[in-house]
Amino acid sequence: MSSLTTGLRRWRQRFDALFQDHEIFVRTHGHVRFLRVSAVWQKRVALIAGAVLLVWAGVTLTVFVNQLLTAGERAEVARKEAAAAAGEARIAQYRDRVAEIAADLDERQAQLEEWKDTYFGSEALPADAAPKAGAKDAAEAKPVETSALDPRLPPEAQALARIEARQEAFSAHLLAAVDARALKARDAIAKLGLDPKTLVRKASVGQGGPFIPWRGRIGRASALGESFAALEGALFRMEVLERTLVAIPSGQPAHVLMLSSSYGYRHDPFTGASAMHAGLDFPGPLGTPILAAAPGRVTFVGRRSGYGNVVEVDHGQGIMTRYAHLSGFNTSVGARVAAGQQIAKMGSTGRSTGSHLHFEVRLNGVAVNPRRFLEAKADVLEVKADARQRVGALARADGASRAR
Ligand SMILES: [Zn+2]
Missing domain, CATH: 2.70.70.10 (Glucose Permease (Domain IIA))
Known part of the structure; x- marks a missing residue:
């Protein structure tokens, strides 16, 4: 005999011992009745009760577990909803700024293209347009720094940041080209014996000429791109210098010899x-x-x-x-x-x-x-001729726009 069989039999014996045949006497109106509750019947009732209890426990447990799960799910859903709401609020906040930045970039692009067309026409910007060292007076070029967009911006805005960087690079190139040209004109004027600084200062006071300064959106535009902000001043300086150079009367007023000692x-x-x-x-x-x-x-x-x-x-x-x-x-x-x-x-x-x-x-x-x-020496006259061509083109463009 295995020990398992022995063990089961022992349990069986204990269980059987719990249920003994009972006989109950019941007296009703003088009659005595005799009720017999058999051990078998007791066992059946006990088994049914046990089964009911087990089913109840099972159902209760299931309900309880379900409730726990539902609560967890609800919490999860609530958490996700809260995150989504917060994200949406953040996106809404960014959307305004992204739209603002995009509008600024758009406007600056239009302005840059206009400047490029007006002052350089179809000629390509010189590749080596970097201003020479020691030319601070005319150039005053600052190191180019691309202003970074808010790092918390969503990925869509990073595309804008890339466009901005490209725009800033173009703007810096244009600025360098403008400064290089202004420097040439400045040197030519100085060689002709006039003081370029005074001329530019006087022109700034008078603000003469058809130069229309950039009156774009203040705000982000001024914070974006240093070279863009510097361009307006650089263009004004270049135009004044070139116009002055062209205005300097270096042509012979008569094809005869002058009395050079007469002044x-x-x-x-x-x-x-x-x-x-x-x-x-x-x-x-x-x-x-x-x-x-x-x-x-x-x-x-x-x-x-x-x-x-x-x-x-x-x-x-x-x-x-x-x-x-x-x-x-x-x-x-x-x-x-x-x-x-x-x-x-x-x-x-x-x-x-x-x-x-x-x-x-x-x-x-x-x-x-x-x-x-x-x-004037040939080199100066050459710069002057270049400037005359450009200022001439400017004047024609100005005349055309006035005629319109
Ligand atoms: Zn005279």
């Missing part, structure tokens, strides 16, 4: 007294063509005391030329003249001892010695 204090040919001679004299045959020394607009045609017949041309940037002692005119007030265009004929009117041109250059009303302008 300054000298003996007045009429009184013999020491007097300031504010121009250069060009002796030559009567009727020699007199040419505009720079492009500009004729502001005076007529007689002036002492000067005789005079033509005056305004070249912009505070620069004016005067041609005196003329014998005839080939232009009229208000006419636009090109450099080298004939405006008059040489003569000897006014206080003149013989046929000659008296040529004067005035910068903001003050006479300056034109000799350095007329003796």
Whole structure:
């Protein structure tokens, strides 16, 4: 016999011992009845009761477990909902900023393209446009830093950040090209004997010319891209310098030799007294063509005391030329003249001892010695010709937009 069988039998014996046959006497109205509760019947009842109890326990447990699970699920769902709501709020907050940044980028792109078209046309930006060292005065270029977008921004915004970086790189390139050109013009002006700093400062005060400064959205735009912010000033400086360079009358006013020693204090040919001679004299045959020394607009045609017949041309940037002692005119007030265009004929009117041109250059009303302008070296003239082409294109664009 195995020990298992033995054990089971022992349990069976204990179980059987719990249930004994019982006999119960019941007396009702004097009659005595005899009830017998058998052990078998007791066992059946006990088994049924046990089974019921077991079923109840099972159901209860199931319900309880279910409840636990549902509570857990609910908590999970609630947690997810809360996260979604928070995310949505964050996205809504970002969406406004993303839209704002996108609008700024869009506007800046349009402005950059306009600047590029206006000042460089179809020519490609020079690859080596980085401003030279020691050119701080003209360049004042700052190291380019791409402003980082908010790192908490969702991934969609990172695409904007990439666009911004590219835009900033283009903007920096444009700035370098502008600075390089401004530097060229500045050097040429300095070689012609004028002070570029003063000219730019005076132009800034006057804000003359057709330059339309960037009046874009303040706010994010100013915080974005340093080079973009620097461009406006750089473009203004470049335009002033180039316009000034073009306005400097370096063209020969007559194809005759000038008396290069005639500017300054000298003996007045009429009184013999020491007097300031504010121009250069060009002796030559009567009727020699007199040419505009720079492009500009004729502001005076007529007689002036002492000067005789005079033509005056305004070249912009505070620069004016005067041609005196003329014998005839080939232009009229208000006419636009090109450099080298004939405006008059040489003569000897006014206080003149013989046929000659008296040529004067005035910068903001003050006479300056034109000799350095007329003796400009080829390299300067080359820069000047480049600038003239660009400013000419600008003027044409300006004229076209005005005509519209
Ligand atoms: Zn003179």
